[in-house]
Structures are given as C-alpha cells and as structure tokens.
Amino acid sequence: xxxxxxxxxxxxxxxxxxxxxxxxxxxxxxxxxxxxxxxxxxxxxxxxxxxxxxxxxxxxxxxxxxxxxxxxxxxxxxxxxxxxxxxxxxxxxxxxxxxxxxxxxxxxxxxxxxxxxxxxxxxxxxxxxxxxxxxxxxxxxxxxxxxxxxxxxxxxxxxxxxxxxxxxxxxxxxxxxxxxxxxxxxxxxxxxxxxxxxxxxxxxxxxxxxxxxxxxxxxxxxxxxxxxxxxxxxxxxxxxxxxxxxxxxxxxxxxxxxxxxxxxxxxxxxxxxxxxxxxxxxxxxxxxxxxxxxxxxxxxxxxxxxxxxxxxxxxxxxxxxxxxxxxxxxxxxxxxxxxxxxxxxxxxxxxxxxxxxxxxxxxxxxxxxxxxxxxxxxxxxxxxxxxxxxxxxxxxxxxxxxxxxxxxxxxxxxxxxxxxxxxxxxxxxxxxx
Amino acid sequence: xxxxxxxxxxxxxxxxxxxxxxxxxxxxxxxxxxxxxxxxxxxxxxxxxxxxxxxxxxxxxxxxxxxxxxxxxxxxxxxxxxxxxxxxxxxxxxxxxxxxxxxxxxxxxxxxxxxxxxxxxxxxxxxxxxxxxxxxxxxxxxxxxxxxxx
Numbered sequence: 243x244x245x246x247x248x249x250x251x252x253x254x255x256x257x258x259x260x261x262x263x264x265x266x267x268x269x270x271x272x273x274x275x276x277x278x279x280x281x282x283x284x285x286x287x288x289x290x291x292x293x294x295x296x297x298x299x300x301x302x303x304x305x306x307x308x309x310x311x312x313x314x315x316x317x318x319x320x321x322x323x324x325x326x327x328x329x330x331x332x333x334x335x336x337x338x339x340x341x342x343x344x345x346x347x348x349x350x351x352x353x354x355x356x357x358x359x360x361x362x363x364x365x366x367x368x369x370x371x372x373x374x375x376x377x378x379x380x381x382x383x384x385x386x387x388x389x390x391x392x393x394x395x396x397x398x399x400x401x402x403x404x405x406x407x408x409x410x411x412x413x414x415x416x417x418x419x420x421x422x423x424x425x426x427x428x429x430x431x432x433x434x435x436x437x438x439x440x441x442x443x444x445x446x447x448x449x450x451x452x453x454x455x456x457x458x459x460x461x462x463x464x465x466x467x468x469x470x471x472x473x474x475x476x477x478x479x480x481x482x483x484x485x486x487x488x489x490x491x492x493x494x495x496x497x498x499x500x501x502x503x504x505x506x507x508x509x510x511x512x513x514x515x516x517x518x519x520x521x522x523x524x525x526x527x528x529x530x531x532x533x534x535x536x537x538x539x540x541x542x543x544x545x546x547x548x549x550x551x552x553x554x555x556x557x558x559x560x561x562x563x564x565x566x567x568x569x570x571x572x573x574x575x576x577x578x579x580x581x582x583x584x585x586x587x588x589x590x591x592x593x594x595x596x597x598x599x600x601x602x603x604x605x606x607x608x609x610x611x612x613x614x615x616x617x618x619x620x621x622x623x624x625x626x627x628x629x630x631x632x633x634x635x636x637x638x639x640x641x642x643x644x645x646x647x648x649x650x651x652x653x654x655x656x657x658x659x660x661x662x663x664x665x666x667x668x669x670x671x672x673x674x675x
Numbered sequence: 676x677x678x679x680x681x682x683x684x685x686x687x688x689x690x691x692x693x694x695x696x697x698x699x700x701x702x703x704x705x706x707x708x709x710x711x712x713x714x715x716x717x718x719x720x721x722x723x724x725x726x727x728x729x730x731x732x733x734x735x736x737x738x739x740x741x742x743x744x745x746x747x748x749x750x751x752x753x754x755x756x757x758x759x760x761x762x763x764x765x766x767x768x769x770x771x772x773x774x775x776x777x778x779x780x781x782x783x784x785x786x787x788x789x790x791x792x793x794x795x796x797x798x799x800x801x802x803x804x805x806x807x808x809x810x811x812x813x814x815x816x817x818x819x820x821x822x823x824x825x
Contacts, residue, residue, distance in 0.1 A: 319788050322745075322796040387795045452787035455695045516695045519702040583784045590755065598762075602784070603777035 254314060254328035256588040261336050262311025263581055264654060269303025270647030274640050282636025285628045288557045295350035300565050302343040308573045309441055310335055310372050312580060320448060321383045321390055331375045338368030358415035362408055369404045373397060388464040392444030395468035399436025403429060428479050434564045435497055436475050440468050442572050443504055450508060454524060455516040463507060471500050498538040505535035522611035526575025533567025558629045566625055574618060574650060581654050582606045585661040597668045605657050614653055617646040680798035682813050686723050687790045693719060698779045701772045710767050717760050724753045726816040731801060734812050738804045745797055752789045759785060
C-alpha cells in the first residue's frame with residue numbers, strides 16, 4: 243500500500259471552494275428576478291422556455307456550483323486525496339460553469355442557436371474539468387469506503403446527466419434530431435435522482451451522525467443504496483428508450499421507494515439524535531428529507547389517481563419538491579456549517595496563537611441562521627402554493643425566493659467580511675519584523 | 676479479535692456522547708452542570724489523544740517508515756483541538772456560556788472532520804499495516820495510564 247500520496251491535511255486554499263459558495267446565492271436571486279419578470283405563467287407548465295431557464299438557474303447555478311465547490315474541499319477529508327493544481331482547476335470549473343449557466347438561461351429565453359452552442363461549449367468544459375479532476379482523485383483513493391462508493395456512483399450519474407444535456411442542447415444548437423421528451427425525462431432523472439440524491443446521501447451518511455450525534459445509518463444502506471439506485475436508474479432508462487412502459491413503470495415505483503427509504507431513514511436517525519440543542523442545520527435537514535419523502539409519495543400515487551396523472555401541476559410540484567425542497571434545503575443548511583468552519587480553519591492556520599480567532603457562532607450567529615431558515619420555509623411553501631394557484635401566489639413566491647436567497651448571500655458574505663477583517667487586523671509575523 | 680478501527684471509533688462515539696451532555700448543560704444555562712460534565716469529557720479526549728500519540732502513531736510510523744505523513748497531520752489536529760478545549764475551559768472559568776457554546780460548535784466540526792479521516796482512512800490502514808501486531812497495540816492503548824492535563 244502506498245502512503246506517500248495520502249494527503250490528509252492538504253485542504254485547498256480558501257478561495258478554491260469560496261468562489262463557488264459566494265456565487266451560488268446570486269443564481270437564486272437571478273431565479274427570483276426571472277420569476278418576477280416573467281410572472282405567474284412560469285408555473286403553468288414545466289415545458290415553457292422561462293420555466294426551463296428557471297430550472298437551470300437553480301440546478302446549475304445554485305446546486306452544481308455548491309456541490310462541485312464542496313467536493314473540491316471535502317475530497318482530502320473523506321477520500322484522502324487532493325485535487326491537483328487546485329486554483330487552476332477551480333478557475334477552469336467555476337468560470338465556465340457560471341458563464342455557461344447564464345448562456346443557457348439566455349438561450350432558453352429566446353437567445354437562439356448560437357447561445358445554445360456557447361452554453362454547450364462552456365458547460366462541457368466546466369463539467370469536463372470537474373469530472374476529470376474528481377474522478378482522478380477518486381481513482382487514487384487509498385480506501386474504498388462507503389463514501390467513495392456513493393461518490394463514484396454520483397459522478398457516474400453526473401456524467402450521464404451532462405452527456406444527455408449536451409445531446410439535448412445539440413437539438414437546439416445544431417438542429418440534430420433526438421427523441422426530445424424521452425431524453426428530457428432521462429436527463430432530469432439522472433440529474434435529480436442520480437447525481438443529487440446520491441451525492442446528498444453520501445454526504446448525509448457522514449455528516450448527519452457526526453453533527454447531530456445520532457446513531458449511524460444502517461450499514462447495508464450505506465453500502466447498498468448507491469449501487470442499487472444506479473442500477474435501477476439504468477434499467478429505467480433502457481426501458482424508457484425501448485418503449486417498455488410496464489417495466490419502466492415498475493422500476494420508477496422502485497426508484498420512488500428507494501428515495502423514501504433514504505428520506506425515512508434520515509428522519510428516523512435525526513429523531514434519535516443525542517445532540518438535543520437546536521442546531522440550526524437540523525431544520526434544513528428535516529425540510530430536505532420531508533420534501534424528498536413527499537415528492538416520492540406524490541410520484542408513487544400519481545399514476546393511480548387519474549385527475550393527478552395528467553395534470554401539468556404534478557410535474558411542477560415534483561420539481562419544486564425535488565429542487566427547492568430537497569436539494570436547496572440540504573445545501574443551504576450545509577453552507578452554514580462549511581463557510582464558517584472554513585473561515586475559522588483558515589484563520590486559525592494563518593494566525594495560530596497570534597490572535598484569538600472568532601469562533602463559529604461569532605462568525606455566524608445562530609439568530610441569523612434561524613431568521614433565514616424561516617424565510618426559506620416561507621419561500622418553499624409559497625412556491626408549492628404558486629404551482630397550485632399561480633395567479634394568487636406567483637408574485638409572493640418570487641418575492642419570498644428573493645428575500646430568502648438574498649439573506650443567505652448576506653449571511654455568507656458577513657462571514658467572509660469578518661474573516662477578511664480579522665486577517666487584516668492581525669499583527670505581522672514575528673519573523674517578518 | 677477486535678480491530679483498531681472498532682476500538683478507537685468506539686472511543687470517538689463515547690467522547691461524542693459526553694460532548695453532547697456538556698453542550699446541553701451550557702445551552703440550558705446550567706453553569707455548574709456544564710463544568711461537571713466538561714471535565715470528564717476533556718479528560719477522556721486527552722487520554723484518547725495520548726493513546727494515539729504514544730502507542731498507535733509510533734507503531735504506524737515504524738511499520739511504514741513514514742513520520743511526515745498522515746500521523747503528522749493527526750498530531751497537528753490534536754494540538755488544534757487541545758487549544759479549543761483550553762479556550763472552552765477558559766470560557767467556563769469566566770462563566771461565559773455563550774463563548775463556551777461558540778467554541779463547542781467549532782470543536783465539534785474540528786473533531787468530526789478529524790474523526791472522519793481517522794475512521795475512514797487511517798484506522799483501516801493501521802489494521803492492515805500492523806497485521807499480527809494489532810492485538811498488542813490495542814492492549815498497550817488499554818494499559819496506557821491517563822496523564823494529567825498540562
């Protein structure tokens with residue numbers, strides 16, 4: 243066994259993950275702006291151009307930003323390997339991802355084929371670099387623990403999602419011909435159920451027991467969930483493409499059951515936590531897993547209730563629950579652990595024993611988190627209501643989304659400002675004097 | 676035979692438990708209870724660090740011939756945690772439960788990201804590298820007396 247490549251300490255420079263974390267809330271704000279601009283019509287069908295633009299501002303602009311930035315940060319911790327050339331790699335992911343997301347939103351909003359071409363090129367570059375860098379790191383992992391298994395499956399699903407996205411954009415960019423609707427279903431399935439659920443699951447196994455001090459997730463779930471979900475998605479995709487509707491239907495039932503299993507287990511584990519104090523991220527985990535559970539139940543029930551099965555609101559409700567409920571809540575909560583801790587960690591590393599470094603609560607008071615949590619919850623409920631009654635709740639939902647995401651951005655920026663002030667006010671190193 | 680990974684992960688979990696009780700006392704404003712619960716927690720943490728630093732890490736370093744690798748980082752992180760524990764102690768001396776809770780939040784993340792590295796990577800490597808020496812190493816850790824805090 244080689245131990246020389248093992249790099250337990252090599253946390254990348256703070257700027258590597260931070261750029262992703264500070265950019266992400268801006269995309270939520272853009273999404274809110276788009277909702278205000280386009281009005282409640284966005285909530286009438288998932289196939290509208292503005293709705294597609296909105297979806298990708300959330301999934302690429304917010305979710306993928308934070309997920310990739312966090313992966314660059316946590317790989318040394320959970321896998322024991324470091325991503326090579328971290329600054330360059332981060333720049334080559336962050337910049338194309340940011341510009342590509344904007345280009346794609348503009349393309350959906352009527353930019354035309356050249357915008358789709360630009361978006362495909364930029365996003366292809368950003369995700370290509372990310373996948374390459376992270377896969378190389380995972381390949382070199384000294385121990386194949388359950389997180390490594392989940393991450394490998396999640397990245398495989400991301401690769402499928404990106405390839406499908408590229409094929410879809412080629413339809414609009416270069417006029418290639420593909421079965422559009424099937425590919426969109428597969429693209430969304432691999433992106434949300436594959437990449438997102440698997441990544442959140444892999445992270446949850448680690449951080450839920452550790453930060454809430456709960457019993458561990460059952461070992462069979464930690465080992466088996468990611469491979470099972472990946473196989474189910476593959477079977478479901480093949481059946482969809484071959485037109486085997488019955489098998490595809492049963493596979494999707496099993497996918498929903500798997501999602502319920504993860505959500506149910508997490509809620510159960512949380513209910514048995516030893517840490518009774520009100521950790522503010524607890525609320526975000528609960529909202530995230532409850533949304534996943536509700537989405538899966540809705541998905542299971544819909545085929546049996548004819549009035550639901552054909553309603554355009556069903557897919558939109560599933561979208562709001564999966565994206566803004568499940569994914570955004572988990573990410574929002576995690577950002578409140580990651581950003582203050584990294585600020586503390588880097589201050590500590592640079593100022594060890596010269597200055598008393600502010601603690602996590604001084605960097606980000608609980609009350610700030612708690613207030614933003616309520617604004618998030620209001621936004622989630624209003625977005626769900628807006629799907630049912632667009633004319634009544636459309637604008638309030640847009641405003642609530644703007645408030646919640648602006649607040650998140652301000653909270654994170656405040657942490658960074660304190661970090662910066664403490665660093666500047668520190669006395670110079672004795673050796674430099 | 677018990678593995679190092681199991682033996683030391685159990686110690687992590689028991690430290691987590693006593694951390695939670697001390698934090699809970701601070702949260703409810705129970706200064707006396709918090710002091711009572713923090714002391715055994717800090718002692719248990721220090722004893723755990725010493726078992727690793729005086730028994731496990733030297734055995735790993737000898738088996739791999741590598742003293743600048745993962746064990747060096749683990750020792751550094753132990754120092755960071757000791758520093759934070761000292762600041763928690765100072766907060767209790769000054770009856771400042773708010774400061775104590777802020778330090779506790781910091782310690783929790785510091786401790787847990789450290790535990791992830793040990794439990795997922797370092798301990799399984801120790802079990803593999805040490806082979807037949809695993810049993811004696813665990814026994815030595817069991818036998819190590821707790822040194823008083825500096």
